[in-house]
Amino acid sequence: xxxxxxxxxxxxxxxxxxxxxxxxxxxxxxxxxxxxxxxxxxxxxxxxxxxxxxxxxxxxxxxxxxxxxxxxxxxxxxxxxxxxxxxxxxxxxxxxxxxxxxxxxxxxxxxxxxxxxxxxxxxxxxxxxxxxxxxxxxxxxxxxxxxxxxxxxxxx
Amino acid sequence: xxxxxxxxxxxxxxxxxxxxxxxxxxxxxxxxxxxxxxxxxxxxxxxxxxxxxxxxxxxxxxxxxxxxxxxxxxxxxxxxxxx
Numbered sequence: 001x002x003x004x005x006x007x008x009x010x011x012x013x014x015x016x017x018x019x020x021x022x023x024x025x026x027x028x029x030x031x032x033x034x035x036x037x038x039x040x041x042x043x044x045x046x047x048x049x050x051x052x053x054x055x056x057x058x059x060x061x062x063x064x065x066x067x068x069x070x071x072x073x074x075x076x077x078x079x080x081x082x083x084x085x086x087x088x089x090x091x092x093x094x095x096x097x098x099x100x101x102x103x104x105x106x107x108x109x110x111x112x113x114x115x116x117x118x119x120x121x122x123x124x125x126x127x128x129x130x131x132x133x134x135x136x137x138x139x140x141x142x143x144x145x146x147x148x149x150x151x152x153x154x155x156x
Numbered sequence: 157x158x159x160x161x162x163x164x165x166x167x168x169x170x171x172x173x174x175x176x177x178x179x180x181x182x183x184x185x186x187x188x189x190x191x192x193x194x195x196x197x198x199x200x201x202x203x204x205x206x207x208x209x210x211x212x213x214x215x216x217x218x219x220x221x222x223x224x225x226x227x228x229x230x231x232x233x234x235x236x237x238x239x
Binding site: 033049050051052054055058080091092112115116117118119120121122123124134135136137141 | 164231234239
């Protein structure tokens with residue numbers, strides 16, 4: 001399941017929604033990305049996220065489908081926010097559920113690495129001087145995403 | 157064709173969306189980009205370094221040259237930075 005929304009999410013509620021009434025799930029992994037107060041050594045005072053409505057949902061659905069083909073997942077959820085956000089607020093949530101921890105851990109890692117390089121979101125940072133900067137793509141993010149393209153990381 | 161711009165491309169062009177009439181001369185993405193570069197200083201600047209411009213046709217990433225038709229949606233945007 002994927003959701004693109006302005007509102008803040010509650011990880012506890014979301015996990016409860018995925019697991020309520022079920023006794024077959026053995027492992028839940030959740031990842032939350034937060035707005036932090038620094039980037040590339042500079043102070044950040046706020047963040048705004050733009051996205052491409054329509055394509056964003058399609059890309060997130062593709063990424064989720066890929067994860068569910070590669071790992072044994074009983075449930076998966078991606079929530080990504082857009083709009084203006086304050087420091088410390090959550091930006092993105094990934095939850096994976098599987099019978100055993102390995103699949104949940106790996107799939108959550110994969111989902112985050114792939115969505116960072118594929119889902120059409122763009123971050124704009126505000127700094128203390130009132131300036132705004134579009135965040136630049138990171139080489140490290142591309143390397144992290146490419147790691148999962150390797151055949152050796154695919155499930156046999 | 158519907159043409160969309162996002163992030164700093166949108167800011168520099170001061171436009172998020174426009175309709176570009178399809179023609180044989182703009183029949184593929186390479187031709188469309190060449191035409192964009194010729195539209196004035198802001199466009200020339202935005203399309204000067206295609207390493208930092210991603211292209212989607214009908215909400216799918218493309219690489220290389222792709223044929224366009226009248227009802228296509230073409231989007232230009234920088235490398236993504238979500239998550």
